[in-house]
Structures are given as structure tokens and as C-alpha cells.
Amino acid sequence: MSGGGAGADRRLAVTGAGGRMGREVIEAAVDREGVAVAVAVNRTATDPVAGVEVDDADRLGGLLAAESPDVLVDFTGPASAVAYAEACADAGVPMVTGTTGFAGGQLDSLRAASDAVPVLKASNFARGVAALRRAVREAAAVLPGYDVELTETHHNGKRDAPSGTAKSILDDVESVRGDLDRRVHGREGDAPREAGEIGVHARRAGDVTGEHEVLVAGNRETLELTHRAGDRGVFAEGALDAAAWLTGRDPGWYGFDDVLDAGSE
Numbered sequence: 262m263s264g265g266g267a268g269a270d271r272r273l274a275v276t277g278a279g280g281r282m283g284r285e286v287i288e289a290a291v292d293r294e295g296v297a298v299a300v301a302v303n304r305t306a307t308d309p310v311a312g313v314e315v316d317d318a319d320r321l322g323g324l325l326a327a328e329s330p331d332v333l334v335d336f337t338g339p340a341s342a343v344a345y346a347e348a349c350a351d352a353g354v355p356m357v358t359g360t361t362g363f364a365g366g367q368l369d370s371l372r373a374a375s376d377a378v379p380v381l382k383a384s385n386f387a388r389g390v391a392a393l394r395r396a397v398r399e400a401a402a403v404l405p406g407y408d409v410e411l412t413e414t415h416h417n418g419k420r421d422a423p424s425g426t427a428k429s430i431l432d433d434v435e436s437v438r439g440d441l442d443r444r445v446h447g448r449e450g451d452a453p454r455e456a457g458e459i460g461v462h463a464r465r466a467g468d469v470t471g472e473h474e475v476l477v478a479g480n481r482e483t484l485e486l487t488h489r490a491g492d493r494g495v496f497a498e499g500a501l502d503a504a505a506w507l508t509g510r511d512p513g514w515y516g517f518d519d520v521l522d523a524g525s526e
């Protein structure tokens with residue numbers, strides 16, 4: 262048995278239930294009024310999380326068919342997220358994914374699922390990061406010719422580098438600064454900065470939840486824009502807000518800005 266919540270307003274499925282984020286999502290869901298975890302799965306055997314039984318991820322398709330959850334929340338890895346999106350498409354279950362590190366072809370497969378069900382993907386579910394991204398776009402646009410460097414810092418268990426958030430921010434900078442089109446990952450040796458470069462620096466240390474700093478520098482001034490996540494609950498709450506917003510939507514490809522824009526209307 263995976264959970265229950267037959268009387269709850271919103272019934273969730275959670276993949277990667279034994280991971281750092283999966284646990285956080287289950288704990289936040291259990292604490293949220295009107296939400297229940299109907300299905301929780303993990304690749305390797307996992308003890309119950311916050312009282313919710315965790316099933317084998319190989320059983321996901323059958324569990325989705327049997328339990329008909331309103332929405333699935335996924336924080337796993339790129340290959341599994343694609344497989345789970347296909348299971349969601351087959352079962353008609355909307356999907357929220359915060360997984361990062363997709364290669365181009367994997368992203369295409371994820372997008373293909375959104376022909377059948379709503380899929381919402383975000384590299385970061387912290388509201389402060391959404392604000393950071395808007396501020397970065399604004400700063401980079403009004404400071405033509407200034408150099409831009411990005412530094413991200415994460416815990417030593419993180420697999421992908423640079424972070425998904427860093428890649429999103431780099432896309433943002435490139436969208437407003439056509440002259441910056443070359444990402445340089447660290448520098449070593451005789452490596453003077455050249456025109457067109459955006460330096461990218463990924464640090465991995467200790468249990469840092471997640472930090473992103475954008476440095477915009479001219480010759481006589483510097484601007485630093487930084488976001489620091491205090492704990493993973495920030496991401497879990499954002500993902501649950503996204504899950505609530507996505508429930509009952511038409512099939513399609515959505516982002517966290519869609520959720521935030523709807524909240525500010």
C-alpha cells in the first residue's frame with residue numbers, strides 16, 4: 262500500500278520518494294491541508310516517509326492506473342523522469358518535475374509527454390529564484406557591455422553541473438545580451454577573459470542547499486545578485502503550489518512562471 266487520502270482534495274504521486282527532495286515533498290504534502298500522498302515510489306527499497314509507505318518504482322504504471330492520483334511530483338534523475346513522464350502520459354496523470362541535468366534528447370522525450378498530459382518543469386521552485394531571474398534579465402539588459410559571471414554552490418551529493426538553475430539563468434542572460442554567447446566553465450592557465458564569454462563556476466561543498474550568484478561588472482562598478490536557499494522545504498512548497506495549479510489543466514508544457522503569474526493576477 263502506498264498511502265491513501267481518499268477524502269483529500271488533492272491526491273499526489275511522488276517519485277524518488279527516498280531522495281532528499283522526494284522526502285521533503287512528502288513531508289510538506291503531509292503537513293498541507295487537503296493534500297494526501299496516494300502513491301510514493303522509489304527505485305531502491307525505502308522505509309516509510311512521514312508515515313507514507315514507499316513502493317517499488319517498477320510498479321509505478323500499475324499504481325497510477327489503480328490510484329488515479331491528481332498529479333505526480335518528480336525529483337529524480339533525467340532518465341527516470343523521462344520514463345515517469347511516459348507513465349504519466351499513459352495513465353493520464355499531470356506531472357510536475359524539478360529534475361535537472363537533462364540532455365537535449367531527454368528533454369524532447371519529456372516534452373513529448375506534454376502532448377498527452379500537462380507537464381510542468383522548473384529548474385528551481387524557490388520563488389526567490391524566480392525574482393532573481395527577473396532581476397538578472399533586467400540588470401543584464403540595462404548594462405550593455407558589462408561582463409557577466411555566474412557562480413553556483415551546492416552540497417557535495419549533487420550530480421549535475423552546472424546546476425539546472427544556473428543553465429536557466431545563463432539562458433536568461435543570453436536572451437537579453439546577444440553579445441554574450443560563449444559559456445566558459447572555469448578558467449585555468451593562460452586564460453584571459455575574451456569578449457562574448459560568460460564565466461560559469463560550479464562549487465560542491467558540504468551540505469549547502471543551493472546558492473546562485475550573478476556578478477555584473479563594468480570597469481568602475483560591480484553589481485552582485487545572489488539567492489540562497491535556506492532549506493529544501495522552499496523547493497518542496499513551490500513544487501506543491503505548482504502541483505495545485507497544474508491539476509485539471511489542459512495538456513501542454515508549463516513552467517513555474519505560469520504558476521507565479523496566475524497568483525499575481
Ligand SMILES: NC(=O)C1=CN([C@@H]2O[C@H](COP(=O)(O)OP(=O)(O)OC[C@H]3O[C@@H](n4cnc5c(N)ncnc54)[C@H](OP(=O)(O)O)[C@@H]3O)[C@@H](O)[C@H]2O)C=CC1
Pocket residue numbers: 276277278279280281282283303304305318336337338340341358359360361362383384385386387421425496
Ligand atoms: N527544481 C528544484 O527546485 C530542485 C531540483 N532538484 C533536482 O532534483 C533532482 C533530485 O535531487 P535530490 O533529491 O537532491 O537527489 P537525491 O540523489 O537525494 O535523490 C534522487 C532520487 O531519484 C532516484 N533516482 C535517481 N536516478 C534514478 C534512476 N535512474 N531511476 C530511478 N530512480 C532514480 C533516487 O533513487 P535511489 O534512492 O534508488 O537512488 C532517489 O530517490 C536533481 O535533479 C536535482 O537537481 C533538487 C532540488 C530543488
Ligand SMILES: O=C(O)C1=N[C@H](C(=O)O)C[C@H](O)C1
Pocket residue numbers: 361384385415419420423424425426427470471472
Ligand atoms: O540538486 C540540488 O540540490 C538543486 N538542484 C536544482 C538545480 O540544479 O538548479 C535547484 C537547487 O539549486 C537545488
